[in-house]
Amino acid sequence: MTDTSDKRNKSARDSRTAPMDTERSTHSKPGQLADMLGVALEAGEADSSNPVEMTAELLRTKLDGPLPPDPEATILSSSVLDNLYDKLAPQSQLSLGEALTDSKTDLRTILQIKNDAKQTAAQDCPKAQRGVSVTLYYAAIASALLFYDRKITTYSYDAVAIALAKLLDKPWIPPVLASHLQTARKICLDRKDQNE
Amino acid sequence: MAKSYRTFIGGSGDDAFHTTQWQNLHAAQTLDPQRKREVIGAIMNKYWKPVYSYLRRKGNSNEEAKDLTQGFFHEIVLGRELISQADQTKGRFRTFLLTALDRYVISMHRAQTARKRAPRKAMVALDNFDPGSIAPIDSGTPVDAFTYTWASELLGEVIVEVHEECLRDGLEKHWKVFHATVVKPTMEGADTPPLGELCSQLDIKSEAKASNMSITVKRRFRTILARHIRQYVESDDQVEEEIRDMMQILSKNRAG
Numbered sequence: 001m002t003d004t005s006d007k008r009n010k011s012a013r014d015s016r017t018a019p020m021d022t023e024r025s026t027h028s029k030p031g032q033l034a035d036m037l038g039v040a041l042e043a044g045e046a047d048s049s050n051p052v053e054m055t056a057e058l059l060r061t062k063l064d065g066p067l068p069p070d071p072e073a074t075i076l077s078s079s080v081l082d083n084l085y086d087k088l089a090p091q092s093q094l095s096l097g098e099a100l101t102d103s104k105t106d107l108r109t110i111l112q113i114k115n116d117a118k119q120t121a122a123q124d125c126p127k128a129q130r131g132v133s134v135t136l137y138y139a140a141i142a143s144a145l146l147f148y149d150r151k152i153t154t155y156s157y158d159a160v161a162i163a164l165a166k167l168l169d170k171p172w173i174p175p176v177l178a179s180h181l182q183t184a185r186k187i188c189l190d191r192k193d194q195n196e
Numbered sequence: 197m198a199k200s201y202r203t204f205i206g207g208s209g210d211d212a213f214h215t216t217q218w219q220n221l222h223a224a225q226t227l228d229p230q231r232k233r234e235v236i237g238a239i240m241n242k243y244w245k246p247v248y249s250y251l252r253r254k255g256n257s258n259e260e261a262k263d264l265t266q267g268f269f270h271e272i273v274l275g276r277e278l279i280s281q282a283d284q285t286k287g288r289f290r291t292f293l294l295t296a297l298d299r300y301v302i303s304m305h306r307a308q309t310a311r312k313r314a315p316r317k318a319m320v321a322l323d324n325f326d327p328g329s330i331a332p333i334d335s336g337t338p339v340d341a342f343t344y345t346w347a348s349e350l351l352g353e354v355i356v357e358v359h360e361e362c363l364r365d366g367l368e369k370h371w372k373v374f375h376a377t378v379v380k381p382t383m384e385g386a387d388t389p390p391l392g393e394l395c396s397q398l399d400i401k402s403e404a405k406a407s408n409m410s411i412t413v414k415r416r417f418r419t420i421l422a423r424h425i426r427q428y429v430e431s432d433d434q435v436e437e438e439i440r441d442m443m444q445i446l447s448k449n450r451a452g
Contacts, residue, residue: 028383030340033347034446036382037439040421043414061412066366098401 055128056172062132063097063174067109068116100139101180103147111152114140131172138167139177142184161188240269243293245330246346250297253341258327264300272300288438289428294342301338336448343445354421355379361416369398373406374413 028036099105100113114137121133141160144152153160164185168178244265251261251268330345362371376394380386391403400406422435429438 028348028351029385030336030344030347030446030448032383032385033344033351034443036351036379037347037421037443037446039378039382039414040418041436041439041443043411043418057415060408061365061367064367064370064409064412 051128052171055131055170056174058128059132059135059172060174062136063100063177064095067094067096067099068112070112096136097176100136100143101176105143105147107144107148107150110140110143110147114144114152131170135167135170135173135177138163139180142181145184145187146180157188157191161185161192164188236269240266244269244325245349246342247293247297248327249330249345250294250338250342251301252327253336253338254301262325268297268300272296288430288434290343290346290438294339297342298339340445340448343442347442347446350421350424351383354417354424357420358413358417361420362413367409367413369400370409370413372398373400373409374417377410378414
């Protein structure tokens with residue numbers, strides 16, 4: 001287990017005793033418990049028999065979640081430099097989705113997102129998880145193109161344009177990411193023409 | 197029609213389904229006395245509160261209810277005869293416990309005999325016995341008291357787990373939105389804060405985003421609740437049925 005997850009687990013343990021978060025100051029009434037059970041029924045869920053819905057839900061959760069851990073910061077944290085680690089990580093308060101679409105996100109972070117997604121996609125994982133990882137991989141490539149005019153992959157512009165077009169056909173891509181991928185695809189097509 | 201709750205979002209559901217309460221009861225039939233005590237202790241510590249609430253609502257004193265609770269688990273729930281009946285019924289664990297409890301109380305003389313027969317020191321002690329930790333219920337039947345305490349314990353555990361999962365996955369803001377807009381208003385009757393105000397406090401860009409964050413956690417809540425309930429119902433299809441059944445009983449005492 002990494003120190004990052006240790007810290008999160010510690011945070012979770014600490015939170016068990018935080019009265020503001022999970023402990024109730026008074027006992028709920030029966031009707032209130034019924035209503036809370038009703039929240040679960042009303043919430044709906046990603047239909048596990050529907051891969052599109054599963055992938056969309058998983059992607060939404062990933063985009064709303066944190067950036068992947070910085071491997072360098074994790075190495076530092078395993079030494080005695082915990083205080084320094086706290087200063088270095090998390091590098092940003094942005095969610096993963098915000099970081100991908102924010103022009104101020106630094107290139108190192110974009111590369112980190114791409115590498116993490118590549119690593120996850122290479123693992124033996126469910127189809128939905130793989131779909132999400134591939135999406136994040138190309139979204140990071142798109143960010144580098146859009147914000148830094150850099151192609152952070154060995155794939156040709158043509159290959160990237162084709163991959164982005166395929167992704168844009170996927171029904172699970174949220175609008176904000178679709179627009180991001182679309183703009184990057186245009187750049188790829190332009191560069192491809194220039195190279196020819 | 198009830199939907200399947202098998203999903204990998206919010207946790208590895210399949211792993212959680214490997215051990216059901218039925219399997220735990222069967223494990224208690226072991227001849228290994230140490231293992232038997234462990235299983236009895238685990239089952240009793242998990243379920244003593246609803247049983248105790250039921251017995252108190254039946255008019256027993258604190259000490260009587262505590263003794264009867266221990267006797268119930270030792271003599272009735274873990275008795276071989278009842279286990280074989282449970283196999284035939286293949287019903288829900290909550291209903292199974294309730295039915296058994298009803299029978300136990302109806303033939304109270306058996307319970308009293310059992311109390312005399314089984315010296316208390318031979319019984320597995322109730323850990324963390326604190327009647328004050330049980331939500332009081334002033335109205336309704338003993339069955340209502342049982343269901344109320346059962347649901348209260350269940351939701352408490354589920355909410356803690358949702359919180360832990362959110363923190364583990366870096367979704368602390370999501371949790372805060374869910375807690376402020378769903379948990380506190382629903383469970384405690386607190387006012388729902390204006391979403392705009394919450395967005396400012398938590399530095400969330402838009403109300404739409406905050407709503408989506410809440411939906412994400414609601415789905416986790418549903419998944420984790422289903423995972424817990426799945427441990428004491430026979431099939432995935434019974435999970436939603438069990439939730440509706442508890443809601444119906446609890447709604448009867450809406451004013452309570």
